[in-house]
Amino acid sequence: MIIHKSTNPRISSFDPENFSFGNTFIDHMIICEFEDGKWGDVQLVPYGQLPFSPAMMGVNYGQACFEGMKAYKDKDGKVFLFRPEKNFARINKSASRLAMPEVTEEMFLEGLKALVDIDRNWIPQGEGMSLYIRPLIFATEEALKARIANKYMFAIVATPAKSYYTEPVSVKISDFYSRAANGGVGSAKAAGNYAASFYPTKLAMEEGYDQIIWTDDSTHEFFEESGTMNVFVRINDKIYTPPTSEKILDGITRDSFIALANKRGIEMKIEPISVKAVVEAQKNGTLKEVWGVGTAVVTSVFQALGYKGEKLMLPILTLEDSFALTLQKDLVDIQTNNAEDPFGWRVLVEKNILETV
Amino acid sequence: MIIHKSTNPRISSFDPENFSFGNTFIDHMIICEFEDGKWGDVQLVPYGQLPFSPAMMGVNYGQACFEGMKAYKDKDGKVFLFRPEKNFARINKSASRLAMPEVTEEMFLEGLKALVDIDRNWIPQGEGMSLYIRPLIFATEEALKARIANKYMFAIVATPAKSYYTEPVSVKISDFYSRAANGGVGSAKAAGNYAASFYPTKLAMEEGYDQIIWTDDSTHEFFEESGTMNVFVRINDKIYTPPTSEKILDGITRDSFIALANKRGIEMKIEPISVKAVVEAQKNGTLKEVWGVGTAVVTSVFQALGYKGEKLMLPILTLEDSFALTLQKDLVDIQTNNAEDPFGWRVLVEKNILETV
Structure with a gap:
């Protein structure tokens, strides 16, 4: 993994009590480019814009798929992902159906952990809080031909999250x-x-x-x-x-x-x-x-x-009477390390992963 | 319309006898950005890359639609579009179905004519030759929320074309x-x-x-x-x-x-x-x-x-016996100004439009 840490981190201006979900981005992102039939180096870089042409096939022919997943911070500050191997399997299923190249475990799972670790201070703590993480793959080749693209980008971007529906x-x-x-x-x-x-x-x-x-x-x-x-x-x-x-x-x-x-x-x-x-x-x-x-x-x-x-x-219905709310609580308790995890769903994000990669 | 002519045109290196369709781009493109509920200035700029984030909604949620159309050069060097008002109507129909803002006639038709005019030397002449033109609209807002975007780009890019299926x-x-x-x-x-x-x-x-x-x-x-x-x-x-x-x-x-x-x-x-x-x-x-x-x-x-x-x-079937080939010839003859145009389908692209806008 190639690491370019942000020289201008925005974390000090982040207020976990007052932020806008979806358009507040953490300091870094993961990117990896596919060309000549293979994926290049996984890169952890500052979040931001990259050069793309309006002829990019991703926006012309829609070869693009994504995942949505979360990282949770428990009361001791430990950070967990939830069943990330399922998202890894599914993004590749989506990619196959759209005739896009599958991503590797290193790109997806190691990229994910490195990103969440380096930007762990962006994860808000407390009920309903999390980091919403968006891995995606999209066609980047510049070509006006309705056919399978030859160039792609895999990226992981993320935004702090509160739960966003509350009322029925x-x-x-x-x-x-x-x-x-x-x-x-x-x-x-x-x-x-x-x-x-x-x-x-x-x-x-x-x-x-x-x-x-x-x-x-x-x-x-x-x-x-x-x-x-x-x-x-x-x-x-x-x-x-x-x-x-x-x-x-x-x-x-x-x-x-x-x-x-x-x-x-x-x-x-x-x-x-x-x-x-x-x-x-x-x-x-x-x-x-x-x-x-x-x-x-x-x-x-x-x-x-x-x-x-x-x-x-x-x-x-009340929490006691509602299956929906009971099961939701069961799930959130596991996700946020407030309960035992009999299924082995939580995955701890170790600290300072980058020093070892 | 704001004009930034290319200071480094590539037209002198273009060989109309030997080029690759779909990834040979003409020197310029049209762009126009939608923000705060309205479209900004139409800009004619050098073809190339622009800064976009991987969180761009166009590649995350697929709000993106396009048109495909052609400009033809007749034997005297006059340049014609074919029924461009139909493409204009249809891109707005597509945009509506995808909950995207409609484009204006000025953006679409005037943008198209200005682009084709300034890069008319890129249009190859002769049987089956044309300029393939790609107007498109895509969501550019950076946000990880599955909802209608607030920012869009309209663009027109183009590539010289030969007909690309020949054999049955x-x-x-x-x-x-x-x-x-x-x-x-x-x-x-x-x-x-x-x-x-x-x-x-x-x-x-x-x-x-x-x-x-x-x-x-x-x-x-x-x-x-x-x-x-x-x-x-x-x-x-x-x-x-x-x-x-x-x-x-x-x-x-x-x-x-x-x-x-x-x-x-x-x-x-x-x-x-x-x-x-x-x-x-x-x-x-x-x-x-x-x-x-x-x-x-x-x-x-x-x-x-x-x-x-x-x-x-x-x-x-032979050309005489085939309805497909007969109607194709009828159509191409109108498109390329080799026949009368009883339907009023051809639209002449005047020279030096930009001096008058």
């Missing part, structure tokens, strides 16, 4: 727009999937909703995801979540929720969820909870589902 | 992968649509095909597009092309072919094309031609269709 939200069940095609790229964290969702989400917001529950594009009869999250439904005391497929992201928070529900002995069914069954359960009072899960917010609890002009209200 | 190609009718979802962004020239197509195309190439005929993602029973082109099928003496929709690009070459077929009195049906009907027509000898149309190649004639492991061969 209202979501609209989509009856026209969709996020993924059969045989498409819905299961990849492909850049283009997100852009495609913004306009339908804007329309839903204009109707008074916060986000969209995406349904299958052929019939709109089955739940797929919610916003940028996987979706869970609780009817009576059973939890349901759709199976992953080429259309549905294999979420790491989703996978963790399933494991935690199993551990608690909560019945968890991984099967298609029909809109009809959810609407019926709401009508007959057996629909207890619907929520989304993802790295950025962990859990987003829904207070209402919009469907064909009707607003179906959901009960607001 | 073999195409595979897709029975698993697809390029567009119902309620998705297939009709937009969204960057992400292209990346999604690369891996399935690579697999088809490994099976000996050159590209894919995309079918509907729900049933794979109907043609949608072919590669990055609209698709036409001729059975006996009738031509068929699928209707445009939110899944199918409203191609300018497609529209021009329809008008030219009408003018010649060739029967043209705009209706869904079923795979079954095409396969049956091939078996009973009534399938005369299948071809793709698009700006880059104008026409790509297919010599074989791959379907469920079978390779269905197509006749190779």
